[in-house]
Amino acid sequence: MIRGALAAVAAWSGRVLVDAVLPPRCLVCRGGVEAQGALCVECWSGLDFIAGPVCAACGLPFAFEIGPGAVCGACAARPPRFDRARAALVYGETSRDLILGLKHGDRLEMAPTLARWLARPGAALIAEADLVAPVPLHRFRLLARRHNQAALIAAALPGTRTKLAPDLLIRRRRTPSQGGLLARERRRNVAGAFAVRAAWRPQVAGKRILLVDDVHTTGATLEACARVLKRAGAAGVDALTVARVVRPSDALI
Ligand SMILES: [Zn+2]
Ligand SMILES: [Zn+2]
Numbered sequence: 001m002i003r004g005a006l007a008a009v010a011a012w013s014g015r016v017l018v019d020a021v022l023p024p025r026c027l028v029c030r031g032g033v034e035a036q037g038a039l040c041v042e043c044w045s046g047l048d049f050i051a052g053p054v055c056a057a058c059g060l061p062f063a064f065e066i067g068p069g070a071v072c073g074a075c076a077a078r079p080p081r082f083d084r085a086r087a088a089l090v091y092g093e094t095s096r097d098l099i100l101g102l103k104h105g106d107r108l109e110m111a112p113t114l115a116r117w118l119a120r121p122g123a124a125l126i127a128e129a130d131l132v133a134p135v136p137l138h139r140f141r142l143l144a145r146r147h148n149q150a151a152l153i154a155a156a157l158p159g160t161r162t163k164l165a166p167d168l169l170i171r172r173r174r175t176p177s178q179g180g181l182l183a184r185e186r187r188r189n190v191a192g193a194f195a196v197r198a199a200w201r202p203q204v205a206g207k208r209i210l211l212v213d214d215v216h217t218t219g220a221t222l223e224a225c226a227r228v229l230k231r232a233g234a235a236g237v238d239a240l241t242v243a244r245v246v247r248p249s250d251a252l253i
Helices: 002-021 041-045 073-077 093-104 108-117 123-128 139-145 149-156 183-190 198-204 220-231
Strands: 084-090 131-134 169-171 194-196 208-216 236-244
Touching: 084 108, 093 108, 093 149, 093 208, 093 236, 108 149, 123 208, 123 236, 131 149, 149 208, 169 220, 183 220, 194 198, 194 220, 208 220, 220 236
Parallel strands: 084 236, 131 208, 208 236
Antiparallel strands: 169 194
C-alpha cells in the first residue's frame, strides 16, 4: 500500500519534472498542448483514422461493409505475399509530418503515441503473432539516423514485449529511395533486399510473424519481407503500419 503510494508519488513527481523541464508540445506542429505525447486540436483534426471496413488482405479502407473476408480488386487480381496488413491512419499531410518527425527529427517521444493508435486496428494481429519484427534499415542508414523508427514503434506496441524480435530480419543491400516509383518498380527495387537472420531461422518455422513499419505505400517492402519469412517456413505473416497510402497519387512521394 505504502509502496504503491510512494511509486505513484514518484511517477507523479517525475511527470511534473518532465513537464517543467520540457513544456508539452504538439507532436506535429510543436505548438503548446496540455500533456506530453499529445497533438493540438488542429493537427488532431488533420488525422484520418481508419475505423471502418477494410480489405481483409491489404487493409484498404472500403466505403461500405462488403462482408467478412472481402478483398479489394487489387488483392483479388494479385494476392499479396503477406496475409493481413492493417494501419491506424490514412496517409496524408498530417500523418506524413508525424512520421517524418519520428524518422528524421529524433522525435522519439512520439513512438508510444503512434503505437497506442495501433492497438485497436492491430489487436487481432498482435494477439495472434508469435514474433514481432520491425522492417530493418540498412546498417549505413541506421548509422546516419541512429535509430530505426519501425523498431521503436514495435517496441512500444502494447502486448508485444515477450514477442519482440528486433533483429529477425536484415537488410542485405541498400535500396534506392522508393519515392516516385510505381508499384512494379518498387517490387523490383526491394527484390532480394531482405533476409532472415541465421540465428532466428529455427524459431521462424511454423510461427506467425507480425511485421511493423511506419508507412504502407504499395506494400512492396512488406511483401519482400513476407516472402523471405515464408521461405523460412513462417506459418503466416501480417503487417502493421502507422499509416497507409490510400490514394495512389500519394504513393509518388
Ligand atoms: Zn499541432
Ligand atoms: Zn486489398
